[in-house]
Amino acid sequence: MSIQENYELAKKAYEKWGINVEEVIEKLKNVPISIHCWQGDDIGGFEVNQKELSGGISVTGNYPGKASTPEELRADLEKALSLIPGKHRVNLHAIYAETNGEVVERDQLEPKHFENWVNWAKENGLGLDYNPTLFSHPKADDGLTLSHPNEEIREFWINHCIGSRKIGEYFGKELGTPALTNIWIPDGYKDIPSDRLTPRKRLKESLDKIFAVEVDEKYNLDAVESKVFGIGSESYVVGSHEFYLNYAMKNDKLCLLDTGHYHPTETVSNKISSMLLFSEKLALHVSRPVRWDSDHVVILDDELKEIALEIVRNDALDRVIIGLDFFDASINRVAAWTIGTRNMIKALLSALLVPNEYLKQLQEEGNFTERLALMEEFKTYPFGAVWDYYCEKMGVPVRESWLEEVKAYEQEVLLKR
């Protein structure tokens, strides 16, 4: 049976439940995923005097072919994007600035250092998002940045974050879609602190200074990302969930929830509805923690599906900004992007192909038998047939055929680096 025939059958099955599959596809087409550039080069970046990765995050593996120039990274991204249905965004970090061989300190970075990225984004119809880089730098060697006791160090990072918001604004203006500028800092202590309050007070003051500078929200949205622990900050992280949740609420900023940044049995899917009740927008770093915040490639697991369901059934596709954050250097990096991003989109599609309103009604009626029965039955509905059709319609490889293209790219490009 052809893809079309399979699709027609699947469509009928969903239509029985009042699901308009054509409408679902139209909806899905308009959901951008922010693809993190750093999967392509193990969070290396292009700084002239590149520092080793720090900040309590870690990439393992040495699969050949990693990008080491902006041109290579963009080519790899283009390859991955050609295998992913839909129009998406690319998420940059400050270390991906292009300074023409010149040493430019992070607090001196300007929009012009991202001109090539912006031109490339225009050519490829992409939006851009941004992150200041508060790690892999001598001024972050103490494991403290915006909360550092030394004022000079704090000022340096404050200025870096202010500059970053302006770079985000530039992206938004140039590309006609607001950039999300997300602040994540590694600050914390390996061992039990004797004072948890003072560093948090300093972080709060630093953020106040960063956000005191007016940046047009039409072009740039500010987010703050919390964490529970990192390597070397096992006992205490200054920017905890409670810290940023309160900070964001009081100051009208976006909370960014990274799925690897909570206790192992705590799920982001269960937080989305609560967050949406109190803020207009919310941002995600979808990742996959395996035993710890390991940033494995996103797979189509139960939590990913549940996150997608929470976004879809709460009608929040335009309120939840979906970004990815994983880095695996033990497999082909273009494949890693492709697998993770396709899975995110698949999860959204599968959530859209559920009679969510009816299931809500069953719950309201206390009909938990039917609720459970239907939720389970829908797991084996022919969602794959709709996914295949969607890929074909969007002009990207169907099923695993994308892998052939990655293999060819590896032979022709990656292995020659």
Ligand code: RNT
């Ligand atoms: C680290 C955070 C952060 C980084 C990126 C590179 O734990 O998740 O988002 O992964 O900024």
Ligand code: ZN
């Ligand atoms: Zn993250």
